[in-house]
């Protein structure tokens with residue numbers, strides 16, 4: 402069997418599914434940046450990349466050195482390609498305009514450059530999450546500087562999304578809206594090679610992922626649902642469940658894509674103004690797109706995540722995603738509460 406590299410797969414997509422050449426190029430550039438981030442992460446203490454900076458990001462979180470380095474790698478890689486109009490990231494207060502050129506590229510790139518920051522210094526899997534939107538044409542005028550408004554599109558308008566996971570293997574999981582493919586980095590070849598075709602999330606599961614330390618702050622529907630999971634064969638659901646929590650969304654979602662499960666980060670009564678911890682545009686939306694494309698479901702408890710119209714770049718959202726049967730159950734508990 403000939404090896405199918407990411408480049409070969411993207412060329413085939415251009416031929417058979419009319420994937421535009423500039424989108425193909427954009428994905429190639431993001432994948433190249435992920436390879437560089439993977440290399441940087443793997444150096445650890447030898448490369449002096451562990452630990453924190455003196456700075457905080459726009460959300461008031463202390464930035465790790467690797468948060469900043471990964472952000473710079475993605476910015477630099479994508480700045481001059483001609484395929485983008487602007488970029489936005491967890492680590493930047495506002496949108497980053499592609500300098501100078503007119504006409505601008507056709508796409509917007511949004512990313513979480515390094516997901517799972519709390520796991521960097523303890524050598525646990527981290528990753529990069531990205532989402533690609535079309536730049537709306539009304540934002541294309543020569544004099545306009547492209548503001549936040551261009552980005553505020555529901556996740557259903559994503560044209561591509563993916564994540565790289567830097568674990569025992571580095572993998573890139575990608576959707577162009579036609580299923581999900583998984584590529585493993587072959588370090589000798591220097592290429593991502595297709596290793597996981599036609600990925601499907603099993604509809605049923607007996608595994609859940611939630612940060613249980615927040616239990617006392619959850620609302621009633623989540624208390625009810627997790628209570629039933631914990632009750633096992635003696636409870637309403639009549640089966641035993643196992644729990645996993647890696648605290649890197651990429652790693653938790655990757656496990657769910659591989660063998661099923663439900664991932665939850667509900668809203669929290671400690672800060673009622675914040676609808677959850679995770680960010681809609683560069684964490685929940687790309688992951689929801691991937692999970693749905695693999696046959697799973699993703700909601701905020703009330704509605705499909707991909708239908709939410711964002712109000713701001715760094716908006717937060719409650720997340721329930723993974724195996725359909727369980728996501729539908731917890732969503733129904735919210736809707737009937």
Ligand SMILES: O=P(O)(O)OC[C@H]1O[C@](O)(COP(=O)(O)O)[C@@H](O)[C@@H]1O
Pocket residue numbers: 491513515516517518519612648649650651678
């Ligand atoms: O610290 P907690 O409550 O376990 O939260 C873990 C969650 O926070 C995140 O680390 C947030 O991502 P960042 O590292 O990009 O800020 C998710 O990856 C993960 O699911």
Ligand SMILES: [Mg+2]
Pocket residue numbers: 513515516517650684
């Ligand atoms: Mg993150």
Ligand SMILES: [Mg+2]
Pocket residue numbers: 468491513514515516517518
């Ligand atoms: Mg991050």
